[in-house]
Amino acid sequence: VLDRSDPNDYSKSHPAAALGRPSVATESEAPVDSAQLITDLCTYVYKYGSDRSKTRSMLCHIFHHALHDRFLEARDLLLMSHLQDTISNAGDVSTMLLFNRMMVTMGLAAFRLGRIWDAHQCLGDVCSGRVRELLAQGVSSGRFSDKTDEQEKAERRRQTPYHMHINMDLLEACHLTSAMLLEVPNMAQAGAAGGGDTGGPRRPRGISPPFRKTPDN
Incomplete structure (x- = not known):
């Protein structure tokens, strides 16, 4: 009778397991430079793809840079592509959602690198609205919804x-923390300036209305 408790009993798994690990690394085990791979794939799409696929490839390229904390590379690609100016004309909801996710990922990357102003700029637009819907991580439902069943x-x-969800609690924390670090000195300056409409020095303009409303809630 075969003793199944024998640690050398390789019949419990695959017979090839008794041969041990391969002496030469296979292609699947070889290290892969993901940044170069993504660049090569996106370059191919930029050359041969349709306008929609080029836009989505650029968004994915920027997303990948931001995901690995290469914020400056992501920012340069975004500025070079002028996507912030043209994305509203895309007419493609899925591409708009990908753009929102890319901006949020850039904001989180900037926050991790201590670039607070950049983080707030990237996170502000998305986090000031219906975040779950803008990131395709939830749908709005209610009695007064004007959406049809097909929509x-x-x-x-x-x-x-x-x-693939982005952590909503982390996103909110990064957004409000970056807003606080920018808004509190701004509020202190406004308090020191005084005056306002009474002829004194002009008060600085608010940076983050959502943060200013937070204490009231």
Whole structure:
């Protein structure tokens, strides 16, 4: 009778396991430069792809840089592509959602690198609205919703898979923290300036209305 408790009993798994690990690393185990791989793939799309695929490839390229904390490279690509000026004319909801996710990822990268102003600039637009819908991580539902059944079904089909979700608590914390670090000195300056409409020095303009409303809530 075969003793199944024998640690050398390789029949419990695959017979090839008894041969041990391969002596030469296979191609799948060889290290891969993901940054270069993404650059090569995106360059191919930039050369041969359609306008929509070029836009989405650029968004993915920027997203990948930001995901790995290469904020300056991501920012340079974004400025070079002029996507912030043209994305509103894309007419493609899924591309707009990808743009929002890219901006949020850039904001988180800037926050991790201590670039507070850049983080607030990247996170401000998305975090000031309906964040879950703008990131395709939730749908709005209510008695007074004006969406048709077909629109709701299309919105659900566009939802991001759960394992690709951006942590909403982390996102809110980074947004409010960056806003606080910028707004508190601004509020202190406004208090020191005084005057306002009474002829004194002009008060500095508010940086983050959502942060100013937070204490009231």
